[in-house]
Amino acid sequence: MFRFWKVSASAGAALLLVFVGALLVACGGAEEEGAEERAAEEAAPVRAAFVYVSPVGDAGWTLAHDRGRQAIDALPFVETAYTESVPEGAEAERTINQYVRNGYNLIFTTSFGYMDPTINVAATAPDVTFMHCSGFKVADNVGTYFGRMYQPRYLSGIVAGMMTESNIIGYVAAHPIPEVIRGINAFALGARSVNPEAEVRVIWTQTWFDPAKEREAAESLLDVGADVIAQHQDTPGPQQAAEERGKFSIGYNEDMSSFAPAAHLTAPIWDWSVIYERVANEVNDGTWSSYQYWGGLEDGVVGLAPFNDAVPQEVRDAVEAKRAMIASGEWDVFTGPINDQDGNEIVAEGVTMSDGDMLGMRFFVEGVVGTIPESE
Amino acid sequence: MPLRLEMRLERSRRLEYLVPVLSVLLALAVSGLLLLMTGTNPLTAYGEMFSEAFGTSYGFAEVLVKATPLILCGLGVMLAFKMLFWNIGAEGQLHMGAWGATAVVMTGWDGSPWLMVPAMVVAGMICGAIWALIPAFLKVQLNCNEIITTLLLNYVAILWVAHFIYGPWKDPESFGFPMTKQFPDGAQLLRFGDSRVHLGLVFALLAAVVLYFLQEKSRWGFEIAVTGNNPTAAEYAGMNSRRNILLVMAISGGLAGLAGMSEIAGIQLKLLKDISPHAAPYGYTAIIIAWLARRNPWGVVLVSVLMGGLYVGGETVQITMKLPVNFVLIIQALILFFVLGGDILSRYKLVYRREAPIGG
Numbered sequence: 088m089f090r091f092w093k094v095s096a097s098a099g100a101a102l103l104l105v106f107v108g109a110l111l112v113a114c115g116g117a118e119e120e121g122a123e124e125r126a127a128e129e130a131a132p133v134r135a136a137f138v139y140v141s142p143v144g145d146a147g148w149t150l151a152h153d154r155g156r157q158a159i160d161a162l163p164f165v166e167t168a169y170t171e172s173v174p175e176g177a178e179a180e181r182t183i184n185q186y187v188r189n190g191y192n193l194i195f196t197t198s199f200g201y202m203d204p205t206i207n208v209a210a211t212a213p214d215v216t217f218m219h220c221s222g223f224k225v226a227d228n229v230g231t232y233f234g235r236m237y238q239p240r241y242l243s244g245i246v247a248g249m250m251t252e253s254n255i256i257g258y259v260a261a262h263p264i265p266e267v268i269r270g271i272n273a274f275a276l277g278a279r280s281v282n283p284e285a286e287v288r289v290i291w292t293q294t295w296f297d298p299a300k301e302r303e304a305a306e307s308l309l310d311v312g313a314d315v316i317a318q319h320q321d322t323p324g325p326q327q328a329a330e331e332r333g334k335f336s337i338g339y340n341e342d343m344s345s346f347a348p349a350a351h352l353t354a355p356i357w358d359w360s361v362i363y364e365r366v367a368n369e370v371n372d373g374t375w376s377s378y379q380y381w382g383g384l385e386d387g388v389v390g391l392a393p394f395n396d397a398v399p400q401e402v403r404d405a406v407e408a409k410r411a412m413i414a415s416g417e418w419d420v421f422t423g424p425i426n427d428q429d430g431n432e433i434v435a436e437g438v439t440m441s442d443g444d445m446l447g448m449r450f451f452v453e454g455v456v457g458t459i460p461e462s463e
Numbered sequence: 464m465p466l467r468l469e470m471r472l473e474r475s476r477r478l479e480y481l482v483p484v485l486s487v488l489l490a491l492a493v494s495g496l497l498l499l500m501t502g503t504n505p506l507t508a509y510g511e512m513f514s515e516a517f518g519t520s521y522g523f524a525e526v527l528v529k530a531t532p533l534i535l536c537g538l539g540v541m542l543a544f545k546m547l548f549w550n551i552g553a554e555g556q557l558h559m560g561a562w563g564a565t566a567v568v569m570t571g572w573d574g575s576p577w578l579m580v581p582a583m584v585v586a587g588m589i590c591g592a593i594w595a596l597i598p599a600f601l602k603v604q605l606n607c608n609e610i611i612t613t614l615l616l617n618y619v620a621i622l623w624v625a626h627f628i629y630g631p632w633k634d635p636e637s638f639g640f641p642m643t644k645q646f647p648d649g650a651q652l653l654r655f656g657d658s659r660v661h662l663g664l665v666f667a668l669l670a671a672v673v674l675y676f677l678q679e680k681s682r683w684g685f686e687i688a689v690t691g692n693n694p695t696a697a698e699y700a701g702m703n704s705r706r707n708i709l710l711v712m713a714i715s716g717g718l719a720g721l722a723g724m725s726e727i728a729g730i731q732l733k734l735l736k737d738i739s740p741h742a743a744p745y746g747y748t749a750i751i752i753a754w755l756a757r758r759n760p761w762g763v764v765l766v767s768v769l770m771g772g773l774y775v776g777g778e779t780v781q782i783t784m785k786l787p788v789n790f791v792l793i794i795q796a797l798i799l800f801f802v803l804g805g806d807i808l809s810r811y812k813l814v815y816r817r818e819a820p821i822g823g
Binding site: 168171172178185186188199264293 | 732735
């Protein structure tokens, strides 16, 4: 017994030595390179850090932000870093704090749940600029940024409304928060502006990133006769479900056509480089001061992905006409008359909803089939 | 197959402690090779992880913050494992503890911390204990497999919490986001100095002391150990193993519930969805910790601090060396892999036989 132990222990020790030895040998060269690289990086006047809620490979929300990051990383005066899958809530404070401690002077926190952590850390780091995506709390060194995603949502609704034959459009919704509700309403208004018979059926998944669950939700919508599927999550699950059944789909966040080449008609998408470049330049010039940015089609921070070949010219023309009206400021999506699901008038004819009302939106417009889970 | 596993007649005590140490080292060595393949110097990475986590006062404070829920869950899981009750449900018990503590706050009570905190501790522990008693009761009455019941109840608990923060407990000023209002001052745990280290760490260390005496110095601790090692012998000796299963699980769940309570009252300061990080949830990490700690309370404290260091240091190298987030998870998984593999080798020996086994 004892002998065997000796044998296995010494075998283990030998194995370990081999590993450690191999590491030591291989490490020699890497050392100097790393040091040089770091010295070069420290020269960048803008050191921008990004805190991500999901992996960069999520194909959606975080990927869109990371494309924006890459765009400013290419600027000569900017260096960037990012952390993926940072939990929302107080855990994020440590990550944000570590960027401050490592000398980053511009920090983007890219999810709503980072709001309080961002404000808390910012209070201890007055020389660092913070930009928080989608929140509403600000400070002298904390600004917010977001895009009017409801505008391209409306345009994608036009596409869905003209392409549907069953007049049932499925919408796989994430969490019942105003941002998502606003997107559903804008989409339904778009669809019904060209097809008053169309209805938008909503299923809540209560997820941002759960490929299997989101796909199943899309399948159950297809089962009840939907022939176009739209979504608000960060995975292409619903797209794949539509592709398999030979139906159409509308993506989100990013051009998702590679996941569903036949189904994917278009997608309302983000282009965060617009705001990231602006902030990086302002911090570099020393002209930044706290503000709340909510840009739309006119800035290009939101837009539509390229159309599928299956989308006929008349649909493209209808979209283009509305796009021009929105981008020029002539008209916006939530302009009355708008009724809620029960037919009560919410916005009178000719009146446009205020930003505040849009940001707190908690009702469905006429034509949406579904309920907002709520009990207050 | 000439290679066979044969049960060892006696287990080597030295091997018992060598396996966890070796498995951590092997895990670091194998992940080091992976790092090398991505062109990163693993020694620099490990050095940086270690010096951030244990070499700076800020880093070490954050390690202790991370270790607090891990110690409490780890102790609970350890006690259950001691009598071979496979409690995989610490995650759910933690959520129920957080829920119970929040229920106290949601009554609208805004009093002195001297009253509110004890009430929240009691509520959190009771809720965690009840959640653990369900599978214990099913085991005792119906012999239901506790691995399955405890695991599945985790999802129920997480959805239970979600129901309340999406519904009746949602802060009306949160723009519809699923979270409660911030707790009043009386419901927040004392923090030490400028750091985020909070009273929960004291709870955790106290729990370790109590468990040590229960386990090592009491008659009941002896019963648990005997029941774990040989249930039949325990029955013959007149030990009431049904009662012990219920007791052990009540304590186990109570400790996980306390972890949930201290995490929201000490760190989050509100009830929200991600009270346990979804990449490496506390309740599941506690299982690795209980194995590594050799079912020893001090071991749980030590390993929890090391795991905390792995997280905090891992976050640092994500930032300074741009390593991917999954790197820490890979190290964790490798540690568990080697511990389990090592356990088999410490219980069985690998025998090489030329001749075919009898009847084979």
